[in-house]
Amino acid sequence: MAVDLLASVGEPERTRALLTEYQAPEPAEVQKGALKVESLVRGALAFTEGDGAEAVRLFRVADTEGCTICVLPFLGRALELTGDERAARQAYERYLTLTWPDRAAPWPSGPWVASGDGLWRVPVLERLIAMDLRADDLESARERLEKCKPHQCELGYL
Numbered sequence: 001m002a003v004d005l006l007a008s009v010g011e012p013e014r015t016r017a018l019l020t021e022y023q024a025p026e027p028a029e030v031q032k033g034a035l036k037v038e039s040l041v042r043g044a045l046a047f048t049e050g051d052g053a054e055a056v057r058l059f060r061v062a063d064t065e066g067c068t069i070c071v072l073p074f075l076g077r078a079l080e081l082t083g084d085e086r087a088a089r090q091a092y093e094r095y096l097t098l099t100w101p102d103r104a105a106p107w108p109s110g111p112w113v114a115s116g117d118g119l120w121r122v123p124v125l126e127r128l129i130a131m132d133l134r135a136d137d138l139e140s141a142r143e144r145l146e147k148c149k150p151h152q153c154e155l156g157y158l
Contacts, residue, residue: 015045036062043074052081071097072146076127084110089131122148 006145019041055078063071072095079088125148132141 092128
């Protein structure tokens with residue numbers, strides 16, 4: 001169900017219908033985990049609809065349980081949408097520096113590539129490179145680009 005919800009974010013009405021179905025009464029322990037998923041989906045929906053402030057609020061709710069890094073790329077993008085590049089940079093930097101069990105092996109090993117980190121690390125580095133370039137911080141941009149090169153950064157997310 002969570003995958004269906006995330007996949008439907010580009011379709012606001014379908015997303016809302018799936019969220020209604022998802023909110024069916026569940027045991028308390030399921031509801032606690034469901035709050036994170038629901039907040040993440042609602043945040044992605046708000047982001048898609050251009051409501052950065054609401055997306056930030058909902059992503060912060062989703063960031064309170066479980067994985068310490070999972071929501072940070074989404075939060076960074078929402079903060080960029082609100083125009084708060086400093087806070088977006090902090091979210092991205094936090095994503096790159098916090099630890100999580102699948103980060104026990106050095107980058108880029110199998111566990112990294114098979115995890116969410118394999119999906120988000122390069123786009124986060126690309127967002128930070130774009131910010132560095134806008135700030136005329138060429139040295140930082142070059143350092144980040146060197147970190148991207150082995151992972152085929154194409155700056156496609158800029």
